[in-house]
Structure formats: structure tokens, C-alpha cells
Amino acid sequence: MATDVQSFYKDKTVFLTGGSGFLGKVTIAKLLCTTEVKRIYVLLRAKRGQEMRERCAAWDKDPVFGNLMKTNPEALKRVVPCGGDCQEPDLGLSNSDRQVLIDEVQIVIHTAATVRFVEPLHIALAVNTRATRLMIQLAKEMSHLESFVHVSTAYSNCVVEHVSERFYPEHLTCPAEKILELLESISPELLDKMAPALMGKYPNTYTYTKALTEQVIQKEAKDLPLSIFRPGVIIASYKEPMPGWIDNLYGPIAVLYGAAFGILHITLLNLKAQAGIVPVDYCVNMVLTCAWNTARDTSIKLSPEPPIYNFTPNNDNLITWGGFRDKAARLRYTYPLTKMMWLPFLHCTTIPWLFRFTAIFYHLLPGYAIDLALRLWGKKPRMIKLYDKIHKNIDILAPFVITSWSFDTVNTRKLWAKMSVEDQKLYDFNMSSVDWDDYFLQALAGVRIYLAKEEPGQEVVERGRKIYKRFEFLHRLLQFTLCGGAALILWSILKRLLGSFV
Template identity: 75%
Template sequence: MATEMQTFYKDKVVFLTGGSGFLGKESTAFSVTIEKLLRTTEVKRIYVLLRSKCGQEMQERCAAWKNDYVFVNLVQADPDVLKRVVPLAGDCQEPDLGLSHSDRQLLVDEVQIVFHSAATVRFVEPLHVALAINTRATRLMVRLAKEMPHLEAFVHVSTAYSNCVVDHITERFYPEHLTCPVDKVLQLHDSLSPELLDNMTPALLGKYPNTYTYTKALAEQLVQQESGDLPICIFRPGVIIASYKEPMSGWIDNLYGPFAVLYGSAFGIVRVTRLNLKAHGGIVPVDYCVNMVLTCAWNTARERSIQLPTEPPIYNFIPAEGNLITWGEFKDRAVRLSYNYPFSQMMWMPFLICTTIPWLLQILTCIYHLLPGYAIDLVLRLRGQKPRMIKLYDKIHKNIDMLAPFVVRTWQFDSYNTHQLWMRMSAEDQKIYDFNMSSIDWDDYFLQALSGVRIYLAKEEPGPENLEKGRKIYRKFQVLHRLLQFTLCSGAAALLWSILKRLSAYFFKSTNTG
């Protein structure tokens, strides 16, 4: 028997943006959102906004979806399941979302539920690009939604860090922290050259650490001001990480955020990072995020039928009070479990040194990254191969710098609306669309996540033979690591002893001479 939420989604037409992001990623890694909808509901159709990418046209990318990890089990159960997914050519950077007139009219006539998760998550994106994708596209989506006569729910996916300029983030709007109203900023975007607008970035950002959080904050103000009587809500997830349970345990397909550091550490390449071990980590599994997004739409339509809210409701989604996790616990679990799922291609024994002191970070980076990197590149040159380590470390250090604002301090989040949303669900829906962060077993989660990183990112074979091979390599590097530590410590001790002997002899001679 269908649950309340399954009944709501039955025969519905959904429009989803976010083809470049983790929540709605397509092409080589299909959307977790789409997979969940197809597997647990009887939606009639899902329209997905796609753009051509890396020389591949939209149809080529669609053809690859059936081979994606995410859809293996689903396609085996129902070979025709993907026929309910219809790609539409478009681009959030383009005017009118790059939609043709006929496709736009199709959406207006048919769509009942909208999930707008399209965004550029590059923290250092030029302002004119971030504004186009994260802010202006939100305005275009809201305007398109206003033309949809059958619209029942619109979920705008923001981020828990859209208001990171304050320490205590509640489920409300924060327009007072913007240096300039969103209308004015979008006017500047439309009237100024990209170069001139980008030059204004420091003045416009104010206290915001990057263009991503700033343009997402602008998008929230736009929803507040322009949504009118739309059945709309805002979903603010924390740092989205590998799945816990669905569509398979530990699934991940990108190297964004803290898992990039975890991945590099497991390879034995990243040995130093900037991290406040006592700060709370606002990490949330992608499958839990998807479950809550789907629940938000159901509840938005439900509340609209009862009473129109005075303002779009906001849902903060971060680890629950009582089940918080610090970055130190994140790091300890990752390193401790690295032996359970070691990479057979590792370059050294995994370990990670964390600090928030800038000068110490620079010293440690030179010792543990740059010196080994230059040494390896020298060996590669002597072998006639192309050097690559210093170039790789340059990318790693840029990623560490970009993550820094989010891993060195703690924010306090209120999540009253999220808690109330969970309580409104039936017991059956809570099982199918679980997003209860207080129930997560972090030890079990990291066991699944490390396995997923090994299989889906490092492309390691999952069988026991390859695991044992990785453990043998781990043990070998462990011995070499201890020998290197002993050699370096012995050398340092010998050097110190020699210096002390010379100083002692010098002072003894000076004393006798005096």
C-alpha cells in the first residue's frame, strides 16, 4: 500500500535542475534524486535541464546514464525505467535558461513539482559567472514557476553556509548582511562588462568568504522578495558527502569538499591540511539530503492546501544536536579505517597532520608535501617522464585554502522546521525517506564511506584479494614510514648533539680563557 508521500508523487510531472551538482548530477553519475523518485514513487515524468559538456551533446550524455553505477539495480529491475526521464536542452548561464520556446511551454503546461538545485559550487568562480548561475537563474526559475498553472511545490536548494557571516544561523532570511540588494546586483550584472563586475567583487562580497556563499545568499533574498504566492520553500544542506545507504552504501562521484582531503590522504599524498579538530563538521550524506528534498516538496504542497505561509519556510539540514561530529572525529575515523579499505595504488602510508596556525602550516607543507614532491619529480625527470607531483600539490593546496573558511570555525544552527517536518511524516515514510541525522552511526557511516571512496573514486576492485593486496602494501609502507621516522629523528638528534657539544666546548674554552 502506498504511503502519503508515494501517493503525493503518483502521476506527477517533475522538473529538476542541477545537472552539474552532486544532488542532481547526470552524465557519468546520474542523479540520486532521480533514482530515488523512480525507485520509490510512480512519477509520470521527470524533466531534467541539461547542457552540452566536454564535446558531448545532450543525447550522448543521456545514452550513458543507463551504465551509471547509480542505476544498475534499477535498470535491471525495469529496463524501461529511464524512459520516464526526459532531458531538455538548456543552460542556467543563458538568458531564459537557454530553453527553446517549445520546451518552455511544455514545462509551463505540465510541471507540478520543481526542484531547483543548479549551482556552480566552485568557491573561486568569477563573480559574473556565479551570479548568472546561482542568482539570476533562480530569478528565471521563479518567473517560470509563476507561469505554471499546475504547480504544487517548488524546492529551492541553497546551502547551510549561505549566511556564514553570522555564528548562529536560524531558519530565517538574512538580507541585512548583504552589501547591496539583489535587484541592484543583478542590474550591475546585466549592465557592466564581466571584467568590471569581477573587479567589484571585494566590495560586493563584504564579509562573505567567496562568490559561492555570496551568490547563494543573494538567491535567498530573491526568493524572499519575488516568490509571491508560489508554493515554495528553501532547503539549506550542509557539506554534502558520500551516501550512507542509498542507492548504494558509500556512493560518491566527485572530489569536492572534505572527501577530497580524505581521498588524498588515503593515497598517502595529502599529509598536511588546515583543520580545526575541535570545530563541528556540518557534513550530511547525499541520500539523506535527497530524502529531505523530496519530503520538503510533499510538505510544501500539503501546507499550501491548508494555509498559505506569510514567507517561504526554510529548512536547515546539518548533524543533529546530540549526534554532532567534529572535524577531529572525522579525521580520526578516516585514518583509523584506512587500513580496512586501503588503496593498492597508495604512494605512502596514510597519515594526516592538522593545524590552523598559518606559519606552521607553511612549514609542515614544505616538509611533507613540497620536498617529497620535488624529489619525486626529479626522479621522474631522470627517467624521462613528465613531472607531476608539484603541479598536483598546487591543486591540493588551492583546495585546502578554499575549504579553510568552513573547517576552522563552528556555527550553531537552529533546525526547528526540519525537526517538525520529520515529526509530520508517517512511520512508513520515515523508513523510506529517512533524513533523521540523530540516528546516524558515524562509525558505521565512515566504514561505508571509505569503502565507497575506494571503489567509486579510486576505481579499486571490491573483492577480498585486492583488499589483501592493499593491506600488504599498507604494512610495507608502515615499516618504511617507521624506519624513515627513526632515521630522521636519529639524524636530528645527532645534529643537535653535535651542536650542543660544540657550544659546550666553546663556552668551556671561553670560561677558561676568562
């Protein structure tokens, strides 16, 4: 017998943006695996010479759909690509596609966004803010619309350290409407130059444009059945579509990856700060549940403002960045990489100058040595260029791993309580139930398989362990050599000083 959430999606037509992204693909997989959804329209743009239909057709080989294709090989036929681009006016939709969406769609899930922190303001505004306004305008024309879920971020209001489930327009230097007028009326170059003044206390264009987007929703979506979902930092899956699945190198996963390779040894990180990390499958489960609740809860339609759901670890199961590092470190021998370049270890500091000083010895000097060896072997040097990129990314991410935020999750907990026991099992997003030790075991296995592209067999793991032990011996030998050399130098200096007094 179908659950309440499953019954809601039966024979429904969904319009999904961001369907080719990390969150989007898991959303598609979950819908097709657990519901009898009629059709999923996905906004896609051509990419790198590949037409949108070719991109969609290639999904049957994507690991995220692997289990689905085994049980239901025809499932992806329910996914229909719509040519478009969130950066374009009118979302880049053709008139015919737009009319199809207006006539057929009942559920809108808007996940599309540019998550690059250093995105030029004119692009971030177009993709994150203007596109959401256009989505709202499109939704108002949909004759059968029942539910609209907008995916924001828990850090859209990062200028405050305690984030409630409400709007924060008071922190914007200028109303969203005026900023969007600037986007249309002045050159991109001039707008980008104005970015520091417009952003105020916001650390980057991503969080700033997400805050503007929420104000657009607050002002312009009052008559829509709409909810805002604010997830924390979305990382590898816990259980679905397979444990540890990940396809990108953003944020904390990049730290795990760099440390596992023995490349990253020092970073900016506040070990005492709360880590607002959430598994992608739990995010998807909550998005789908939000859509169900938005359609069924009449109080949402009567409310002057749409409900907001913060989604971060619950107070009874918090994890710090120190816990994140330590749990990963304890497992580094369990799933070692055969391609590691040195012994995996990671030191952390919150002091920028100390990070830069330590990076000279942990990153730059070894990097120059490796590049010199590569040149001597007739190969292209790459380590210093890689470390430059790593250090820039560390600087960009610093505000989010040094500051400790807390989040109210009252609405999220109320939503969980509304669900039946069957739906709670099928669409689990209860962060209190996450076993972080087990989670990191799955996440590191996923980093090894899906990012490092290593085979999952035990034979490969054993080979990695042998390499790990070899580098551990070399690391200890290097430490002994350096400490011994330093002691000899100090002893020599001390002897000279003592000799001068005799």
C-alpha cells in the first residue's frame, strides 16, 4: 500500500531545475525509485558541445541511476529534458516548452543555482536571483500547480550567527528589486565593480544572491503554495542511491579528498565550530516531503509568508569540524588510496598567517621539489599550480569553516512529526538518527570509489594499505632526519657560543 507521500506523487508531473547537478540527480533517482510520478520535466542546457538530449540519454550509465536501471530499465523514459538556461531571459525556454509546463506541471522543485563563491555578481544574480523570479512568474501561470519548493541554503543569512526560520531583509544594503533593475540597466563590468559595496557584510556573491532571492520570494510569491528549503553543506550520501555517493569536489569533501591523497596537510579550520553538513539523500527526502506538505497544509496557503525549513544537524547530534577531521583521520587506514602521494594527515588552524607560514613547509617546499623532479624527467610541473588553487579555495571557504553558526529547526522537526511511520522510513531526513562514525565510513569509501576512481575490491584496498605503510615509514624517517639535523645544528651553534666564553 502506498504511503501518504507516495500517493501524492502518483500520476503527478514535476518540473525540476538543476536536474543535472548533485542534488538534482539524486532527486530524480529517488522520485523514480519510490513513486509512480507521471513525468519529470528537467531544465537542461547544452554543455561543451553536447546536446541536452545526449546529456539526458547518458544518465543510464551514471552510477547514481545504477540501482534504478537494474530494477526498472525503462524508468528514465519518464524524464523529459526541456531546453533552457537559468542565466538567460525567460529561462531560455521555447514558447512551446513553456506552454507545456504551464498546462501540465503540478509540482515545481527549483534547485538550480551557481554555487561558485567567486562567481561574478552579474552571473550569480542572473542564475540565482533573476531565474527564481522568472520561475515564480512561470509558476503563477501554471493552471494545475499544487506545490513549489525553492532550495536555498542555510548560509543565505550568514551575516548572523544564529539563523532562525524567517526572512532577514534587514541585512541587505539595497532591496532585491533595485539590484535586479541594475542587472538589466548597467553593464556587467560596472555591476561587478559595485559588488563589494552592494554585498555589505556578505562574504561572497553566492550567499548574497541567495539572500536577495529569498527577499524576491518574500515579496512576489505570496499567492503561491511555496516553501523554502535551507540545507546546510550538502555532502556525500548516507544510504541512497548508494552509500557514500559523491560526484563533486566542493567544500568538506575536497578537504577529505586532498588529505586522503596526501596533498593537503594544513588548512584553515575551526575545530570547535559546528559543522553544518548534511547528506544529499537526506536533503532529497526532505525536499520531496516539503512538496507533499506544501500541497496538503492549508495553513501555508493562508500564511502571509511561505514557511522556511532550516536543515542542519540536530542539537542532540551535532558534529564539530574537529569531529569531522578526527572521524575521517581514524578511517584513513581503512580505505587508503593507491594513488596517494604521501602519508595522509591534516593539521588545522584558525590563524591565517600561521596557515601561510606552515604551508611553506607542508605544501610549497615539497611542491617545488616534486616540480623540479618532474622537469628533470621531462614532464610538465603541476604541484605549485595545484597548491595555488588549493590555497585560494581555502581562503574562499575560510569564513564558513572558522565561524560557528547555530540554526533553529522548529519547522523541520514539525514536518518530521507530521509524517507517517512508513514515510519516515522511506523518506528519512531525521538528522538525530545519523551515526556519524558509520557515515564517515561510507563517505570515505565513496571518495575512494567515485572521486578517486579506484576499484572497490579488497585486493585494491590491501594494496593501498601497503602503500600507506610505506609512506608512514618514509614520513617517520623524514621526521627523524629533520629533527636530528635540527638538533645537530643547534648543538653546533651552542658549542660555538660556549667556546667563545672559554
